[in-house]
Amino acid sequence: DEYAEPIVMFHHYLSKVTPAFLTDYVIVNKARLQTARNSAFYGDGLDELWTGMVKDDYEYSLWVLAIIMRSEKAMTLLDEYVGDAYPKAAYLEYRRMADKDYKYNDKGRAEKMAAARSFEEKYAGRAISLYGKALVLRGQFDSLSRVSEASTALRQAQGPVASTVSATEAVEVSYKSLYRDCRQAEKERLSYSKGIDKEIAGRINDFKQLIETLDKKEIGISFENGVAVLTLRNLAKVNVDFVQDLKDAKPLIRKSLTNPKKSFYVQDTIKLELPKCDDGSYIFTAKNGKLSSNAEWTKNTLSVAVRTDSEKQRFLVADYMTGEPVEKVDLELIRSGKTVTSVKDVLLCNDGFTPLPEALTDSLKNGVTSYLVASFRGEDGFLRKTHEHYIYGGLSASSDQGDSSESYCEIFTDKSAYNPGEKIEFKAVLYKGDLSRSLHTFDSGITVKAELVNPEGKVVAEKELKTNEYGSVASSFDAPSSGRNGRFLVRITGSSVNSSKGIIVDEFILPTYNLTFDKVDRLFIAGDTVEVNGKVSSFSGHSLSSASVSYSVDGRGNNYASEKLSLEADGSFTIRFATDDDDSPDFFGVTVKVTDATGETKEFTKMLSVVKYFNLLADVTNAAKGEISPSDGEWRGTPCMVSGGKAVVSFKAQDLMGNEIDTPIEIEYSLTDISGKKVASGKTFSGKEEGFVLPKAGMYLLDAEAEIVREDGRKVSSLRQLMILRVDDSATSLDAKVKNIFKLVGSCSDGTLRAGED
Numbered sequence: 001d002e003y004a005e006p007i008v009m010f011h012h013y014l015s016k017v018t019p020a021f022l023t024d025y026v027i028v029n030k031a032r033l034q035t036a037r038n039s040a041f042y043g044d045g046l047d048e049l050w051t052g053m054v055k056d057d058y059e060y061s062l063w064v065l066a067i068i069m070r071s072e073k074a075m076t077l078l079d080e081y082v083g084d085a086y087p088k089a090a091y092l093e094y095r096r097m098a099d100k101d102y103k104y105n106d107k108g109r110a111e112k113m114a115a116a117r118s119f120e121e122k123y124a125g126r127a128i129s130l131y132g133k134a135l136v137l138r139g140q141f142d143s144l145s146r147v148s149e150a151s152t153a154l155r156q157a158q159g160p161v162a163s164t165v166s167a168t169e170a171v172e173v174s175y176k177s178l179y180r181d182c183r184q185a186e187k188e189r190l191s192y193s194k195g196i197d198k199e200i201a202g203r204i205n206d207f208k209q210l211i212e213t214l215d216k217k218e219i220g221i222s223f224e225n226g227v228a229v230l231t232l233r234n235l236a237k238v239n240v241d242f243v244q245d246l247k248d249a250k251p252l253i254r255k256s257l258t259n260p261k262k263s264f265y266v267q268d269t270i271k272l273e274l275p276k277c278d279d280g281s282y283i284f285t286a287k288n289g290k291l292s293s294n295a296e297w298t299k300n301t302l303s304v305a306v307r308t309d310s311e312k313q314r315f316l317v318a319d320y321m322t323g324e325p326v327e328k329v330d331l332e333l334i335r336s337g338k339t340v341t342s343v344k345d346v347l348l349c350n351d352g353f354t355p356l357p358e359a360l361t362d363s364l365k366n367g368v369t370s371y372l373v374a375s376f377r378g379e380d381g382f383l384r385k386t387h388e389h390y391i392y393g394g395l396s397a398s399s400d401q402g403d404s405s406e407s408y409c410e411i412f413t414d415k416s417a418y419n420p421g422e423k424i425e426f427k428a429v430l431y432k433g434d435l436s437r438s439l440h441t442f443d444s445g446i447t448v449k450a451e452l453v454n455p456e457g458k459v460v461a462e463k464e465l466k467t468n469e470y471g472s473v474a475s476s477f478d479a480p481s482s483g484r485n486g487r488f489l490v491r492i493t494g495s496s497v498n499s500s501k502g503i504i505v506d507e508f509i510l511p512t513y514n515l516t517f518d519k520v521d522r523l524f525i526a527g528d529t530v531e532v533n534g535k536v537s538s539f540s541g542h543s544l545s546s547a548s549v550s551y552s553v554d555g556r557g558n559n560y561a562s563e564k565l566s567l568e569a570d571g572s573f574t575i576r577f578a579t580d581d582d583d584s585p586d587f588f589g590v591t592v593k594v595t596d597a598t599g600e601t602k603e604f605t606k607m608l609s610v611v612k613y614f615n616l617l618a619d620v621t622n623a624a625k626g627e628i629s630p631s632d633g634e635w636r637g638t639p640c641m642v643s644g645g646k647a648v649v650s651f652k653a654q655d656l657m658g659n660e661i662d663t664p665i666e667i668e669y670s671l672t673d674i675s676g677k678k679v680a681s682g683k684t685f686s687g688k689e690e691g692f693v694l695p696k697a698g699m700y701l702l703d704a705e706a707e708i709v710r711e712d713g714r715k716v717s718s719l720r721q722l723m724i725l726r727v728d729d730s731a732t733s734l735d736a737k738v739k740n741i742f743k744l745v746g747s748c749s750d751g752t753l754r755a756g757e758d
Contacts, residue, residue, distance in 0.1 A: 010061050086128075090123055097115045119131070120132030133185050140174075218234070220293065221293055222295070223274075223284075231269055233267050240287075245280070280383070302326065312356065314354055331357065343359050413501060420507065421478065445466055456484060527579060536572075537571055616651070628640070640724060647724050648689055669681065696726070
């Protein structure tokens with residue numbers, strides 16, 4: 001609007017248009033923006049220190065576009081507008097350096113650190129240099145955080161020091177050096193006590209935050225195979241308690257542990273073996289002064305499974321490690337945290353699942369969640385028990401629960417939409433019963449009413465029908481030729497039934513042409529030129545060469561391209577548009593608008609992925625039915641099981657929309673056993689299957705990486721890991737770090753339980 005205040009329109013457009021459009025708007029309105037300084041509109045993510053320095057709306061708009069919207073064109077204009085005035089020119093130089101899109105790898109990080117050091121040196125003695133120093137120190141901290149204690153990277157970087165200290169000590173030495181540098185930087189920051197340098201220094205708190213982080217004391221607690229693992233940061237000792245989570249329970253452990261390493265910031269690890277104890281929940285607490293941390297440890301050495309068949313609910317209890325069934329247990333039914341029923345000394349069947357005692361099944365309530373716990377005290381005097389297993393009441397078939405059946409009706413029509421006057425064919429199937437037990441159709445001869453209801457809720461036609469021998473009715477209505485069109489209902493009522501199905505009655509005009517997009521068989525990576533092909537076809541066979549056709553490309557609410565489109569003689573077309581390495585949308589929508597000579601207009605849209613990565617999928621096609629739960633800390637990708645000595649793996653590549661990429665992508669793979677020994681390695685392509693020989697029962701890890709290399713040398717890769725557990729049906733032991741496994745064997749190994757099978 002030519003009469004609107006430009007800064008107001010700038011704010012209006014800010015979240016609605018592209019940076020390029022908004023930059024052009026600022027250029028066109030430069031003169032008017034330079035005549036005003038509406039500071040009430042200043043903000044938009046910029047620090048008030050810098051917004052307080054701008055001299056007019058034009059400069060403010062350029063700052064927003066350059067810093068917040070990352071417009072290179074606005075950055076150049078701003079550079080020209082502020083000249084070499086300190087500190088604005090220096091701050092702009094810093095933002096250009098800091099906001100540059102460096103590669104996310106060691107080379108990119110090194111390039112960014114070198115640029116930050118150069119900036120710091122250039123403005124040494126001025127507060128603006130602190131921005132560069134903060135970037136360097138933050139980068140050093142992040143780099144140290146990525147270094148593993150087992151890594152040799154830092155040791156190599158330390159040179160001669162590496163020969164006299166361990167990798168952990170080298171990391172600690174670097175943290176201490178960083179701490180000294182942060183304290184020195186904070187001292188320098190406080191030294192700027194006058195003018196604009198004081199204001200700039202007052203805005204920088206990175207050094208103080210880093211000092212506080214490096215000084216911070218922390219306690220972490222985890223558990224591994226009955227051992228408490230404490231990770232201590234900046235602590236010389238810690239007091240620990242280990243007690244069962246019961247009222248008035250006495251601590252099983254209460255002692256003080258000394259940290260022999262006493263490292264600076266590097267996490268030290270102390271391990272403490274937990275005592276032999278009853279199964280149950282325990283609380284482990286570690287304290288140092290006011291600092292306290294606690295973790296819950298649950299011990300359950302028994303596993304329980306419950307299943308429901310046509311007669312009753314049954315259960316099985318076994319050792320959680322060996323899978324060996326137990327002979328006798330005590331059972332508890334728990335609801336809302338309280339024991340509602342218990343049964344002592346229940347003998348278990350030797351050949352499978354044991355029926356739940358009637359005392360427990362009688363206590364189950366329909367629709368109410370309860371939990372089953374099984375336990376016994378072993379020969380060593382310690383209690384062994386299962387976790388609380390979810391069990392739902394009212395699932396077993398029983399003849400003494402009375403008739404709780406209800407009536408149901410499913411309505412089917414030959415179509416979902418009709419023209420006025422067209423015949424509506426319908427059929428309804430009526431049945432009754434209990435959805436949790438069994439259902440059966442209505443007897444023949446049951447009378448129901450069929451109605452056709454218009455959009456105003458009035459019955460415009462009705463019929464009385466009787467069910468046939470299959471419990472169904474069928475008939476037809478004529479859709480009204482006049483009156484209001486819209487959503488009608490076909491309704492069936494009577495004999496405890498009231499069901500309806502919606503249909504549409506309207507004047508449907510069939511299109512005279514259609515557009516189809518060709519299948520895209522490749523994945524587009526940010527920076528590629530995208531090509532979309534398609535064809536406009538007339539149903540009558542007439543040429544559409546005179547049609548007006550245009551296309552637009554949109555993503556994340558922004559328009560990237562809009563142009564007229566010319567059709568070839570056969571109606572085919574090609575759309576090409578460029579993408580940048582920095583493009584953030586995951587998807588682009590390509591919309592083609594067609595208007596033929598009669599004025600009929602239609603739009604057709606195709607969604608495309610344009611991303612910086614893709615998904616590699618790996619699926620074991622001969623996997624056995626069942627589930628695996630790897631031990632804590634042992635998850636390495638998707639777990640699956642196979643029977644026998646071979647795993648067949650199918651590899652596929654997908655874009656982010658889940659569409660399979662047809663173009664073969666090279667995949668490099670490696671298969672290792674539980675000891676880390678390489679069993680197989682090689683290369684294949686997406687869309688293919690590979691067979692892997694598994695020499696013996698146990699866990700195997702498959703690592704696969706797919707890589708796309710573009711013509712310009714850019715690489716995009718995707719990783720996938722599979723945990724493949726070989727478990728033979730005859731196996732009695734297993735060399736694998738898993739909590740538990742469940743595997744269907746024998747005649748039901750295909751996942752189907754047939755009549756007569758247990």
